[in-house]
Amino acid sequence: MSIRYPNGKAYQASKGQNKKQPEKKFSFSNRGMTLEEDLNETNTYYLERQIAVIHKKPTPVQIVNVDYPSRSAAVIKEAYFKQASTTDYNGIFKGRYIDFEAKETKNSTSFPLQNFHQHQIDHMRSVLEQGGICFVILRFAATEEIFLLEATHLLQFWSRQMNGGRKSMTKAEIEAVAYKIPIGYQPRIHYISVIEQLYF
Amino acid sequence: MSIRYPNGKAYQASKGQNKKQPEKKFSFSNRGMTLEEDLNETNTYYLERQIAVIHKKPTPVQIVNVDYPSRSAAVIKEAYFKQASTTDYNGIFKGRYIDFEAKETKNSTSFPLQNFHQHQIDHMRSVLEQGGICFVILRFAATEEIFLLEATHLLQFWSRQMNGGRKSMTKAEIEAVAYKIPIGYQPRIHYISVIEQLYF
Numbered sequence: 409m410s411i412r413y414p415n416g417k418a419y420q421a422s423k424g425q426n427k428k429q430p431e432k433k434f435s436f437s438n439r440g441m442t443l444e445e446d447l448n449e450t451n452t453y454y455l456e457r458q459i460a461v462i463h464k465k466p467t468p469v470q471i472v473n474v475d476y477p478s479r480s481a482a483v484i485k486e487a488y489f490k491q492a493s494t495t496d497y498n499g500i501f502k503g504r505y506i507d508f509e510a511k512e513t514k515n516s517t518s519f520p521l522q523n524f525h526q527h528q529i530d531h532m533r534s535v536l537e538q539g540g541i542c543f544v545i546l547r548f549a550a551t552e553e554i555f556l557l558e559a560t561h562l563l564q565f566w567s568r569q570m571n572g573g574r575k576s577m578t579k580a581e582i583e584a585v586a587y588k589i590p591i592g593y594q595p596r597i598h599y600i601s602v603i604e605q606l607y608f
Numbered sequence: 609m610s611i612r613y614p615n616g617k618a619y620q621a622s623k624g625q626n627k628k629q630p631e632k633k634f635s636f637s638n639r640g641m642t643l644e645e646d647l648n649e650t651n652t653y654y655l656e657r658q659i660a661v662i663h664k665k666p667t668p669v670q671i672v673n674v675d676y677p678s679r680s681a682a683v684i685k686e687a688y689f690k691q692a693s694t695t696d697y698n699g700i701f702k703g704r705y706i707d708f709e710a711k712e713t714k715n716s717t718s719f720p721l722q723n724f725h726q727h728q729i730d731h732m733r734s735v736l737e738q739g740g741i742c743f744v745i746l747r748f749a750a751t752e753e754i755f756l757l758e759a760t761h762l763l764q765f766w767s768r769q770m771n772g773g774r775k776s777m778t779k780a781e782i783e784a785v786a787y788k789i790p791i792g793y794q795p796r797i798h799y800i801s802v803i804e805q806l807y808f
Contacts, residue, residue: 484687503739539703
């Protein structure tokens with residue numbers, strides 16, 4: 409016998425009937441979302457609630473050839489990815505300039521510095537000189553931990569590398585000076601709460 | 609007889625000898641540079657002298673198809689221009705968040721508001737609410753005049769349009785509330801000098 413709700417929809421008796429859907433363990437932090445997607449949703453949350461205005465910059469692209477078919481939109485037919493000269497995210501929070509880069513690693517014991525490049529390091533230094541709030545958001549994929557590390561510390565690790573030292577920050581070093589960002593539902597990566605405690 | 613300078617270089621007797629080079633009137637403001645190029649050079653000038661850190665955001669592009677030829681760089685084979693959700697330029701000056709859009713018109717008596725779109729207007733309003741410094745740089749191509757108009761004024765002109773009023777700002781209206789930016793050699797469009805007088 410087929411059981412139906414008053415609205416006429418059939419009653420789904422058991423999970424067994426939905427064989428195509430694998431059973432998922434629900435977790436705030438493991439939803440197949442990338443760090444970028446989580447940050448974009450976080451920034452949208454901040455924007456809609458007038459907490460902060462922070463956007464990811466578009467991916468820089470060198471456009472070489474564009475086609476203009478009649479009566480339709482221009483089509484880019486040849487373009488190349490360019491290296492960014494700044495960090496990916498910036499904006500404003502309570503009047504202060506906010507600037508950061510977000511990166512993740514599969515390593516579980518250290519964070520390779522090759523995730524950053526010299527242009528970005530120079531940019532961070534310039535932002536700090538102008539009195540901006542500058543940091544990096546670091547995600548350890550294996551443990552799903554996210555840290556906010558102020559740029560001043562990153563610059564020190566970078567200098568150490570430049571002087572012949574190790575090419576990464578150990579996780580213990582990060583834990584000693586960075587702030588762990590709790591992962592939530594709304595907002596997902598509430599980095600502004602850390603900034604608020606540190607600077608306001 | 610060929611006349612030579614002490615350094616051995618031939619003396620160029622008259623302009624007539626350089627027939628291929630058309631005679632150019634030198635002017636700071638008419639060098640075939642676009643407003644964007646002038647602003648990029650200005651921002652580079654600010655960056656190198658540690659005056660301000662302001663960048664143009666990359667053009668937003670929706671990437672549809674990317675080719676990865678072996679042993680060469682990834683080639684974007686199909687992509688489309690997206691509408692920007694923010695203004696084109698932002699950054700930091702003396703700790704303050706700076707945000708602006710730059711547009712030009714061939715009109716000589718008014719500046720059409722269709723140069724801006726609702727997303728950008730909303731963004732400007734959000735930036736002002738967070739205490740940022742927000743404005744537009746307007747260029748009248750015919751007279752090569754450049755104005756800095758604070759976003760508060762643009763928002764008023766926009767509201768007038770939304771309420772059924774005119775779809776442009778007259779040049780007289782702009783002249784009444786905006787600041788003329790002198791065009792120079794280095795920097796070319798010294799908008800920070802106006803900002804410094806207004807906010808510091």
